[in-house]
Amino acid sequence: MRIAPGRLVYLGYGKYVRSDRIVALLPIEEERGPGRRTLVYVEGLPEPVVAGRTEATIVRDMVGPxxxxxxxxxxxxxxxxxxxxxxxxxxxxxxxxxxxxxxxxxxxxxxxxxxxxxxxxxxx
Known part of the structure; x- marks a missing residue:
């Protein structure tokens, strides 16, 4: 899969990140629930962003059509x-x-x- 550069990816609860700035996705296993599905590591941010969407959904949005x-x-x-x-x-x-x-x-x-x-x- 190839990431579509410059695409805004919705992480849930009003959070968006550029697709080409995401460097890692990790599913949350403990304390998982609404609003807490995936840790999204973003280039330039010291801490991961907590996403309310699954890693598979985020990847699908990252790669485009x-x-x-x-x-x-x-x-x-x-x-x-x-x-x-x-x-x-x-x-x-x-x-x-x-x-x-x-x-x-x-x-x-x-x-x-x-x-x-x-x-x-x-x-x-």
Whole structure:
């Protein structure tokens, strides 16, 4: 993912920071609650800013429009995993569309390891 420079990122409760000034995001694990989700380390500030949004939401806003494409790919991959092996084989045979290969390619593009499916997913 590439950070969209100069973009204002909303941290919650009226706080905004420029996307290219954020150097680290750490989820708050203790005393987490409304208004306390993530510690945002900002270049030039001695202490982290407490954000009311999750680190994933902040990252999505930092990367800009292409972040939506990644989310769409993840959603597509989740849907592919719902397709039963026999139907996947039929789609591959009839339409030439290999859903398992498509899922692997999505994993490569998003930089995430594909979650292990059950053994029946790999049989067909």
């Amino acid at each position: 292409e972040g939506g494409a990644v989310e769409l790919l993840r959603e597509l991959q989740a849907q592919i995993k719902q397709v039963r092996p026999l139907l996947k084989a039929s789609i591959r045979s009839e339409a030439g569309l290999d859903l398992d290969e498509l899922s692997r390619r999505i994993s490569n593009l998003t930089g995430e390891g594909e979650h292990e499916g059950d053994a029946s997913d790999r049989l067909l």
